[in-house]
Amino acid sequence: MSLMNNLSTSMISSSSSAFLAPVSFNSRTQSVTVSLKSINIVKCVATPQEQQTAAYKTNVSRNANIAKLQAGYLFPEVARRRVAHLVKYPNAQVISLGIGDTTEPIPDVITSAMAKRSHGLSTLEGYSGYGAEQGEKALRAALASTFYGNLGIEEDDIFVSDGAKCDISRLQVVFGSNVTMAVQDPSYPAYVDSSVIMGQTGQFQKDVEKYANIEYMRCTPENGFFPDLSTVARTDIIFFCSPNNPTGAAATRDQLTRLVQFAKDNGSIIVYDSAYALYISDDKPRSIFEIPGAKEVAIETASFSKYAGFTGVRLGWTVVPKQLLFSDGFPVAKDFNRIVCTCFNGASNISQAGGLACLSPEGLEAMQEVIGFYKENTKIIVETFNSLGFKVYGGQNAPYVWVHFPGRSSWDVFSEILEKTHIVTTPGSGFGPGGEGFIRVSAFGHRENVLEACRRFKQLYN
Numbered sequence: 001m002s003l004m005n006n007l008s009t010s011m012i013s014s015s016s017s018a019f020l021a022p023v024s025f026n027s028r029t030q031s032v033t034v035s036l037k038s039i040n041i042v043k044c045v046a047t048p049q050e051q052q053t054a055a056y057k058t059n060v061s062r063n064a065n066i067a068k069l070q071a072g073y074l075f076p077e078v079a080r081r082r083v084a085h086l087v088k089y090p091n092a093q094v095i096s097l098g099i100g101d102t103t104e105p106i107p108d109v110i111t112s113a114m115a116k117r118s119h120g121l122s123t124l125e126g127y128s129g130y131g132a133e134q135g136e137k138a139l140r141a142a143l144a145s146t147f148y149g150n151l152g153i154e155e156d157d158i159f160v161s162d163g164a165k166c167d168i169s170r171l172q173v174v175f176g177s178n179v180t181m182a183v184q185d186p187s188y189p190a191y192v193d194s195s196v197i198m199g200q201t202g203q204f205q206k207d208v209e210k211y212a213n214i215e216y217m218r219c220t221p222e223n224g225f226f227p228d229l230s231t232v233a234r235t236d237i238i239f240f241c242s243p244n245n246p247t248g249a250a251a252t253r254d255q256l257t258r259l260v261q262f263a264k265d266n267g268s269i270i271v272y273d274s275a276y277a278l279y280i281s282d283d284k285p286r287s288i289f290e291i292p293g294a295k296e297v298a299i300e301t302a303s304f305s306k307y308a309g310f311t312g313v314r315l316g317w318t319v320v321p322k323q324l325l326f327s328d329g330f331p332v333a334k335d336f337n338r339i340v341c342t343c344f345n346g347a348s349n350i351s352q353a354g355g356l357a358c359l360s361p362e363g364l365e366a367m368q369e370v371i372g373f374y375k376e377n378t379k380i381i382v383e384t385f386n387s388l389g390f391k392v393y394g395g396q397n398a399p400y401v402w403v404h405f406p407g408r409s410s411w412d413v414f415s416e417i418l419e420k421t422h423i424v425t426t427p428g429s430g431f432g433p434g435g436e437g438f439i440r441v442s443a444f445g446h447r448e449n450v451l452e453a454c455r456r457f458k459q460l461y462n
Contacts (some may be wrong), residue, residue: 065199068211074189074430075099081414082424089422095453097381097442098424100245100399102309104373104446106354107366110308113357114350121349133346134337135160135317142359143317147302151289153319157333159340160347160355163316164275164303165190170343171271171299171318172198174335179236182215184227186246186431186438188273191239209433218434221393221404225249229258234266240288241273243280246431246440247402248394250284256291263297269324269332270298275316278307278371280397295321299332306374306399306444307367308358315351374399377443377450384454385441388461399443402428406437413439421456 071077078098086094120126134140140155147153161167168190175181177199183191195201195214202212210216215235217227225247240259243250251259263270272288280286288298303316320333347355357363382395391404405413410427417423417439426442428435443450 092422094422096424098426100442106309109362110354110357114354117353131346133341136352139352139356146359159318161316162314164301167301167318169194181237182235183239184219185216186435188245226255229262238270243276243398248398248400250397260291260294272300275303276398295323315355374443401441
């Protein structure tokens with residue numbers, strides 16, 4: 001059993017360009033290959049029927065909110081189908097451009113700082129135990145000066161964490177079950193699923209593929225992937241991601257100004273996910289706090305995951321300005337601080353050493369180089385689908401390409417591509433009903449694998 005579990009885990013968590021062939025792992029331009037032939041799969045054998053007894057059950061009821069969730073979380077479901085495909089085609093060279101997991105090595109200037117901090121823990125002078133739950137002072141100060149230097153955000157407005165996704169759930173705990181929420185459609189599924197788990201929603205409505213009591217803000221090519229706010233109902237919380245995952249669209253200054261005013265007019269709080277902000281290459285805002293008045297209505301989450309390859313290292317941050325108040329005048333930051341102190345012991349001190357190195361002049365330059373590499377991948381993917389006559393969105397300011405297959409089920413397209421090309425993508429409907437008819441192609445991958453994937457796309461759709 002343990003061997004089978006380890007095998008499944010290694011498949012699911014493998015890099016987004018894992019191949020099946022002789023084992024090799026090399027530099028940025030090399031492919032990654034894994035062989036199943038040398039692995040013995042241990043099968044579980046059922047206990048004979050006469051020896052089985054009825055399973056013992058406790059008297060504890062299942063959380064009814066979790067029971068509302070539909071199937072599995074999107075990315076584990078994609079991984080499950082990938083594993084099933086490998087079983088069916090054990091010799092296939094599978095290229096994963098689905099889950100947004102980084103593939104390029106973390107720059108040495110960053111890992112050296114983490115190694116130094118790690119080795120320091122073995123000395124009396126360098127050892128440290130629990131740190132501040134909100135993050136180390138030096139890192140908070142560096143984040144404030146690097147990303148919010150002229151925006152009025154101070155270091156004590158910043159909470160360092162183990163990632164933006166984790167903070168999204170912590171924020172949901174702060175808001176509780178009695179709030180209403182709005183979300184871009186399509187958008188990162190963690191917003192909706194965490195809302196369901198918290199009990200903020202009604203049941204899933206299969207006829208429209210939506211949960212009751214969630215305001216789905218439709219984002220389409222026709223509206224520039226920014227919702228028509230005149231048709232959006234008032235909610236307490238508005239989740240907004242820019243550059244957007246999955247569409248890759250980045251909101252303009254005018255659009256974010258309208259969003260902030262919409263929140264003010266309705267007394268709402270914006271949770272602004274800026275996890276891909278450093279991918280923006282034009283004049284679009286990288287932070288919601290570039291918009292006047294945003295500190296009174298917005299929270300911002302961010303992460304080192306897609307900047308420095310920290311998807312496994314785990315380090316992010318959330319900004320909760322002092323000016324953001326609940327209806328009774330109580331600061332939101334104080335409640336978030338209470339949740340952080342209760343539910344979290346602070347980010348790893350080794351990860352934080354890496355984060356501080358990321359923000360050094362050398363670290364920032366190294367991160368930009370890695371981001372530039374992924375953006376070149378994106379350009380290759382966009383040009384490929386354009387050459388095949390597809391309508392393609394995103395790619396300019398995000399590491400995702402949003403490809404339109406009008407009139408087709410996105411899961412059917414996902415299956416067709418996987419079956420005929422051995423490439424894993426992500427079906428658009430997994431990001432909400434507005435994603436139906438699209439697939440998301442991730443640019444996270446080794447260059448050789450991206451080029452090979454594009455060759456296969458051309459072979460399939462030419």
